[in-house]
Amino acid sequence: xxxxxxxxxxxxxxxxxxxxxxxxxxxxxxxxxxxxxxxxxxxxxxxxxxxxxxxxxxxxxxxxxxxxxxxxxxxxxxxxxxxxxxxxxxxxxxxxxxxxxxxxxxxxxxxxxxxxxxxxxxxxxxxxxxxxxxxxxxxxxxxxxxxxxxxxxxxxxxxxxxxxxxxxxxxxxxxxxxxxxxxxxxxxxxxxxxxxxxxxxxxxxxxxxxxxxxxxxxxxxxxxxxxxxxxxxxxxxxxxxxxxxxxxxxxxxxxxxxxxxxxxxxxxxxxxxxxxxxxxxxxxxxxxxxxxxxxxxxxxxxxxxxxxxxxxxxxxxxxxxxxxxxxxxxxxxxxxxxxxxxxxxxxxxxxxxxxxxxxxxxxxxxxxxxxxxxxxxxxxxxxxxxxxxxxxxxxxxxxxxxxxxxxxxxxxxxxxxxxxxxxxxxxxxxxxxxxxxxxxxxxxxxxxxxxxxxxxxxxxxxxxxxxxxxxxxxxxxxxxxxxxxxxxxx
Numbered sequence: 001x002x003x004x005x006x007x008x009x010x011x012x013x014x015x016x017x018x019x020x021x022x023x024x025x026x027x028x029x030x031x032x033x034x035x036x037x038x039x040x041x042x043x044x045x046x047x048x049x050x051x052x053x054x055x056x057x058x059x060x061x062x063x064x065x066x067x068x069x070x071x072x073x074x075x076x077x078x079x080x081x082x083x084x085x086x087x088x089x090x091x092x093x094x095x096x097x098x099x100x101x102x103x104x105x106x107x108x109x110x111x112x113x114x115x116x117x118x119x120x121x122x123x124x125x126x127x128x129x130x131x132x133x134x135x136x137x138x139x140x141x142x143x144x145x146x147x148x149x150x151x152x153x154x155x156x157x158x159x160x161x162x163x164x165x166x167x168x169x170x171x172x173x174x175x176x177x178x179x180x181x182x183x184x185x186x187x188x189x190x191x192x193x194x195x196x197x198x199x200x201x202x203x204x205x206x207x208x209x210x211x212x213x214x215x216x217x218x219x220x221x222x223x224x225x226x227x228x229x230x231x232x233x234x235x236x237x238x239x240x241x242x243x244x245x246x247x248x249x250x251x252x253x254x255x256x257x258x259x260x261x262x263x264x265x266x267x268x269x270x271x272x273x274x275x276x277x278x279x280x281x282x283x284x285x286x287x288x289x290x291x292x293x294x295x296x297x298x299x300x301x302x303x304x305x306x307x308x309x310x311x312x313x314x315x316x317x318x319x320x321x322x323x324x325x326x327x328x329x330x331x332x333x334x335x336x337x338x339x340x341x342x343x344x345x346x347x348x349x350x351x352x353x354x355x356x357x358x359x360x361x362x363x364x365x366x367x368x369x370x371x372x373x374x375x376x377x378x379x380x381x382x383x384x385x386x387x388x389x390x391x392x393x394x395x396x397x398x399x400x401x402x403x404x405x406x407x408x409x410x411x412x413x414x415x416x417x418x419x420x421x422x423x424x425x426x427x428x429x430x431x432x433x434x435x436x437x438x439x440x441x442x443x444x445x446x447x448x449x450x451x452x453x454x455x456x457x458x459x460x461x462x463x464x465x466x467x468x469x470x471x472x473x474x475x476x477x478x479x480x481x482x483x484x485x486x487x488x489x490x
Contacts, residue, residue, distance in 0.1 A: 053222045054189040054196055059460025064424025064489075065383040066190075067326040068183065068455060069333045071366065072167070074207045075160065075340030077358065078392035078409050079417040080438050081351055084151055085123040085132040088436040089394055093118035097395045101439055108158055108411040109343065109399045116437070117396035120351045120407060129428030136359045139367035145428035146370055146379070148488045149419045152432030152441030155390050155448050158411045160208035160341070163389035167448055168213045168334075170477045177217035177468075178225060179452060180332035182477045183459060185223045186466050190329030194292065195226040198330050200318040203338030214334055218470040225334060228293055228321070292328050295320050306368040316365035323372055326382050337362065340388065343397050344408020351407040370421055383423025383458050387451070391416025394438045414440045418451060423458050426490045449482030457484045 080086060097114050121134030127144035157163035162172035169176035177185070180197035189196030199214045207213050214225030263272050295303075295317060296310040303309075307316045315337045322333040340358055341349055348354045366386070373379040392409035415434040421427075433443040453463040456477065463482055467474040 053220055056188045056190060057186060059187060060462045060465055061460050063458065063460030065458040066381040067331050068383045068385065069322045069326060070385045071335045073340040073388045074164065074336055074338045076388040076390050076392060077340045077355060078342055078351060080119050080392060080394060081121045081355055082134055082136055083132065083149060083417040084434060084438050086119060086436060086438045089116065089438060090118035092116040109397055110395065110410045112398065112401040114395040114398040116394060117407060117409065127428060131430060136356055137363050139364045143367055143370045146421045147419050148425045149417060149430040150432050150446050151417050151430060152434055152443060152445040153416050153418050154441055154445055155413050158390060158413045160389060164207050164209040164213050167387065167389050169217065170449065170452060170479050174212050175217055177219045178214045179477060180214060180225050180334055181216045181219050181223040182466060183332045185219050186461055187331055187459065189331060194328055194330055196331045197223065197225045198325050199225040199227045199334045200321060201336045202313060202315040202318055205338040207336050207338065219468055292324050293321060305372065307364045315362050319365040319369045323369060342408050344404035344406040345399065347406060349408060373422060379422035383455065384421045385455065387418040424490055425488050429488060431487050446485055449478040450485050453478050453482035454485045454488065
């Protein structure tokens with residue numbers, strides 16, 4: 001009886017003038033205005049709709065990369081301990097910070113006049129390119145000639161959550177689609193049995209910005225990132241309920257598809273197509289995802305290469321899974337590793353202990369990922385990006401004017417390092433330069449939007465043309481800015 005009443009009510013809401021006027025009186029003016037301005041979509045948007053939103057699509061021009069693996073270190077490791085060699089900073093270690101560094105500046109925690117802090121790491125040059133890396137790394141230096149460094153990156157945000165959103169959605173505010181969502185919206189998926197955008201997390205916690213960093217925003221929900229796990233069931237609620245076999249589940253999916261197709265034909269809502277695609281994808285994933293997420297069948301030498309341990313949740317496992325996923329045609333694989341906030345307020349957040357521990361957790365596996373992709377002939381068509389949300393100050397943090405018990409650095413927006421490898425970027429290359437103390441970029445500065453534009457370019461997109469109409473205007477990942485970093489492209 002209850003279901004029948006709900007059906008009758010739904011029918012009345014859709015068909016009678018009385019219900020329509022009761023629910024929409026206050027919105028009639030906005031409806032008319034929306035029609036005039038074409039809000040929430042117009043004819044051009046509808047023409048882009050396809051039977052399956054994840055069908056393969058053609059980019060604007062020939063792509064140099066087929067897929068992206070983005071490695072994000074949540075919390076922002078210090079570039080001054082890892083990549084950005086500053087011998088002049090060591091000479092000022094322990095001395096008061098110059099007033100010019102503090103005037104008109106706002107920091108997350110620094111108050112008063114902090115002391116300068118020389119690098120804790122010992123730097124050496126590696127490879128034919130002479131890339132500077134510190135002794136924090138043991139394995140990665142062997143891949144120095146595969147990496148393109150961007151050493152004068154800068155951002156607009158100095159707090160973790162908005163800075164992470166800015167890096168991955170192009171906006172510090174909630175509601176914008178993530179980079180992976182834009183990529184799958186523009187390219188679709190090469191594997192009909194797997195999502196086009198997969199997210200893997202490690203470090204014990206999710207990013208500070210939460211799941212919004214892999215959300216679809218105003219794009220149809222089929223483009224949001226699918227979070228998979230390297231421990232336990234790869235996707236929550238993927239298994240059939242007890243008593244429901246696969247044949248019966250298929251019949252249920254077919255029935256839902258028929259109902260949703262009727263609804264789409266009546267209302268032309270693109271979200272209905274997304275719903276159809278999601279149900280069908282979930283059904284296919286029940287077989288395909290457990291297979292691709294099972295690393296136990298990988299040969300022993302691969303586990304030794306990555307340092308993986310099947311059945312556990314780890315960054316190393318996620319790196320191996322990332323290779324397997326792009327090998328199966330997944331467009332965008334996002335790895336988030338939590339725990340890189342190094343303020344020095346405890347041993348685990350210190351530069352001398354905590355940061356070294358975190359590097360030990362990723363060093364071997366990132367090196368293995370690059371080496372494995374190269375040996376399989378996949379690195380040329382896979383763009384690997386290592387990044388974080390912002391940098392760290394050349395001053396030692398003095399929270400509320402008090403010196404921390406361990407060495408640490410505050411958040412910094414004006415100079416930090418990201419790097420890329422494979423996917424059509426130059427090998428053994430370094431671009432950008434910060435000043436002699438690592439405080440501000442003085443040569444070839446690159447903004448977050450520039451990095452985003454470059455990633456899209458390598459996938460075959462003009463970032464200014466990859467747009468989606470929402471609320472009467474065209475939106476894009478790079479908002480109203482961004483330039484492709486031409487110097488880094490091979």
